[in-house]
Amino acid sequence: MRPAGGGTAKPRRLRDELRELLLRLHFYVGLFIAPFLLVAAVTGILYALTPQIEQVVYDKELHASAPANGESVALAQQVQAARAAVPDGTIAEIRPPKDAESTTRVTFDSPSAEKDRQLTAFVDPHTGKVTGVLNTFGEWLPLRTWFDDMHRHLHLGDPGRVYSELAASWLWVLALSGIITWITRKIRKRSTRAYLLPTRKGPQRQRSMSLHATVGIWAAIGLFFLSATGLTWSQFAGGNVSALRASLHWSTPTVATDTTNTPAVAQDDVPQTAQKVLEVARGHDLGDPVAITPANDGGAWTVSQVQRSWPLKQDSLAIDPSSGSVVDSVKFEDWPLAGKLAEAGISLHMGILFGWVNQLVLIAVAAVVITLIVIGYRMWWRRRPKGPGAGLPKPLGRRVDTAGAYGILLAAAAMLGVLLPLLGVSLIIFMAVDLARQLLGAHRSMS
Incomplete structure (x- = not known):
């Protein structure tokens, strides 16, 4: 088959086909998933500010x-x-x-x-x-709970959690595909500055694309981190992550509260018993802040440290409320490394690990996400008024010859779908739509 204008179609390498497929993937994800990311970023900023707001409101x-x-x-x-x-x-x-x-x-x-x-x-x-x-x-407290619900599921319950999981699942893909397509583009002068700093010369679209890409590269680590830690709370991927951690013995350890013939403490006796178990915990050097959890159905009470700022304090004791003896203990230093990293990562994602510095970093990363989305939509909008399908990436050519690239992406979807179901399903949908568009473009070229 000959391309328009005559001549012989020049065969393309798989690398070029894969890059162009990733470019379109980045575009489609940015166009359709960006609204989810925008909501997550805005609500994330509000959530990060709640510690200071709560001190005033409450x-x-x-x-x-x-x-x-x-x-x-x-x-x-x-x-x-x-x-x-x-x-x-x-x-x-x-x-x-x-x-x-x-x-x-x-x-x-x-x-x-x-x-x-x-x-x-x-x-x-x-x-x-x-x-x-x-x-x-x-x-x-109520304010943080409201912002947390808004951030996690838009106050829509389990159906709304699909939005946040889609955002978290695609955020790292969006960042990675953007980085790959940017550093593999054909440019005359390959220099560190060309990759890491925006250009001030050339057409408006070229300058916007350069700004969009370089800001994304600088923010990539933060985007990968937010995506990975955000998925731990998700509806489908979160369950898979928990199961994987459990199978590898990376789960957060807990104290055993089973005791022999220890009856439940009556509610009238809970105040005095709480005083008793707290004194036992103090005697075992369990310092503040702590949380006391009664065993209302019988068994040992739990006294756990709950400091999630640095340095983390997460030691726990199980105390028999009748005898005051310690029946089990777990020290944070004995947690598996993965458990420690998960605890620190969640606290970092919530903006409480390093206090106000942590909050400022989160707000800055969220602001970068918003900026990238605005620049991306602006570039699309400037291309949009050019007829049907305007603003969409051009087909690869006059014929569909991207089987290798599609095969690689399909394999990636299959592997990722095991751990990240929503990502796998939506990636397959993208390939189906993209392939249909390629076939339609090839049909029109032959007409």
Whole structure:
């Protein structure tokens, strides 16, 4: 078959075909997945700012005024005050104050709580008075919970989690395909500057593309990290990651709470028992901040460190509430390396590992994602008004001769689909659409 204008079609190498296929993949992903990434980036910025916002919004609940003498009431008295504030609840967790200016948190499973939420009573440790009761999700207060739900599933529940998983699944592919197509492009002068710094010369589109690519290269590490850690919370890939970690014995270890003939502690006795197990934990050098988890169905109580900022504190003890003896313990230093990295990575993704520095880095990376999307859409929009199919990458040629490239991408989809199902399925859909377009283009060329 001869190309338009005569002459013999010049055979292309597989490398060139694969590069052009990746270029189109990058374009389609950017065009259709970018809205998901945009929402994730904006909500991620808002989520990263919540620690400071919460300190203002929930000042009454979170803060206690430490007296000059530094005295405080017993933990048992504080827990009793919390029980009086939530009379229909069952105590699920107790968090003593992490410092003299913080309140004690007592979390309840309660029918009065909102759906999928718990009630947490905040108690001033110096006066023993309840400063407020809030609906919480784990340790998260209402504001952070709202932003977290927005970031994870747009307040749509499980169906909405598909959006965030698509965004996390494709983010690293988008970054990697962009890097490959940028560094393998044909340019006259191959220099470090040409790859890493935007050009100031040439047509507007060339300058925009250079800015888009070089910013993406500088941000690549952050994009890969956000994608990898974000997938740990996802609906489908997250389950596969957890199963893989379990099979490799990389899961986060937990203390064994089974004890022989240890009955459940009555709710009326929980305050005094909490005081008892906390004193045992202190005697075993388990420092603040800690969370006490009662065994409401019987067995040992758990006292665990919950510091997720650097340095991480995650030691745990299982304590028999009857005898006060330690039945099991797990130290963070004994965790498998993968478990430590996963814990640190999640905290880093949430912006709490290194305090405000961590927050600023996350905000900067999210801002870069937004910038890349805006530049990308701007380039597409400038090409758009050129007729049917305008703005789309041109077909590879007058005939469909990309079987090798499609085969490689199909193999990648099959392998990735095992761990990242949404990525595998959507990648196959891309290939089907792209192949149909190639066939249509070849048919029109013969007409």
